[in-house]
Amino acid sequence: MPHRLSAVSLLSACAMVSSLLWTSGCQEVPVTGRSAISLVDDKDINEKAAAEFEQIKSMQRMSRNPAQVRIVQEIGSRLSRTVFWDVPHADWEFVVFHSPGVLNAFAMPGGKVGVFSGLIDFCENEDQLASVIAHEIAHVAARHTHERYSQQMMLRPLGVATSVGVGTTIGGAGIYVPSVGSTAGGGVTALTQSAFDRKKELEADHIGLMYMAKAGYDPRESLRLLQRMEEHIASQGGPTSNGWFANHPGFPQRQIQLSELMDEAMAVYEKGEVQSSHTIIE
Numbered sequence: 001m002p003h004r005l006s007a008v009s010l011l012s013a014c015a016m017v018s019s020l021l022w023t024s025g026c027q028e029v030p031v032t033g034r035s036a037i038s039l040v041d042d043k044d045i046n047e048k049a050a051a052e053f054e055q056i057k058s059m060q061r062m063s064r065n066p067a068q069v070r071i072v073q074e075i076g077s078r079l080s081r082t083v084f085w086d087v088p089h090a091d092w093e094f095v096v097f098h099s100p101g102v103l104n105a106f107a108m109p110g111g112k113v114g115v116f117s118g119l120i121d122f123c124e125n126e127d128q129l130a131s132v133i134a135h136e137i138a139h140v141a142a143r144h145t146h147e148r149y150s151q152q153m154m155l156r157p158l159g160v161a162t163s164v165g166v167g168t169t170i171g172g173a174g175i176y177v178p179s180v181g182s183t184a185g186g187g188v189t190a191l192t193q194s195a196f197d198r199k200k201e202l203e204a205d206h207i208g209l210m211y212m213a214k215a216g217y218d219p220r221e222s223l224r225l226l227q228r229m230e231e232h233i234a235s236q237g238g239p240t241s242n243g244w245f246a247n248h249p250g251f252p253q254r255q256i257q258l259s260e261l262m263d264e265a266m267a268v269y270e271k272g273e274v275q276s277s278h279t280i281i282e
């Protein structure tokens with residue numbers, strides 16, 4: 001089950017950390033400037049994530065489509081250069097899994113990113129694919145997994161029950177959309193069970209939009225992709241996992257936020273040195 005932390009706001013949680021005199025504290029999230037808890041050691045969590053990523057790779061079928069692998073590598077390379085100062089210690093790795101029909105992607109702490117081939121098939125151009133990868137990178141830059149683990153660490157000694165157990169996988173860091181039909185999750189079921197809460201998903205949309213614009217990808221394509229995904233999922237009869245709606249913002253909410261931020265993102269995009277060639281994905 002996805003966790004919720006509705007009773008404790010992040011800011012008050014930070015204050016709680018201070019009052020308990022814990023040595024580590026809060027960090028500022030890039031782009032949004034939000035104050036977030038960070039009590040987890042980077043090296044430790046990155047090592048665990050890297051080990052888990054290797055395990056996922058050994059279990060999933062890797063794509064042998066050179067065009068798909070190349071475009072993901074190119075987008076990953078451009079975006080990771082853009083975010084360098086926000087995630088200076090990342091060891092970026094971008095992998096394509098052969099999963100036709102799975103419109104999804106995920107990211108893990110330290111810079112491990114998985115893209116399912118169904119998503120690449122679905123995207124009309126490189127900008128749309130870049131919007132998803134930028135969203136995933138935003139989860140890493142905002143250290144959302146660190147925050148989730150920190151919240152667990154804080155609440156456990158206080159006797160507050162959390163729905164995220166000790167053994168929760170790191171691998172769930174940020175799937176992009178609800179899974180649809182029999183292809184749900186691409187076989188990586190743990191991922192769908194530990195998606196982030198609504199606020200973090202909206203924050204990743206916000207940060208990702210600015211990252212893609214800065215990297216020279218047309219931010220308007222993020223909105224177009226979400227609209228197309230909404231139509232696609234509705235045409236398939238909706239998401240199969242009823243748990244998804246418990247912790248993800250709906251498409252309209254995501255689209256409204258992106259629309260509100262679009263002028264700012266377009267200014268970043270138009271000011272950039274490189275702009276997208278709007279490469280069509282065949």
Ligand SMILES: [Zn+2]
Pocket residue numbers: 135136139174175176196200201204
């Ligand atoms: Zn996400």
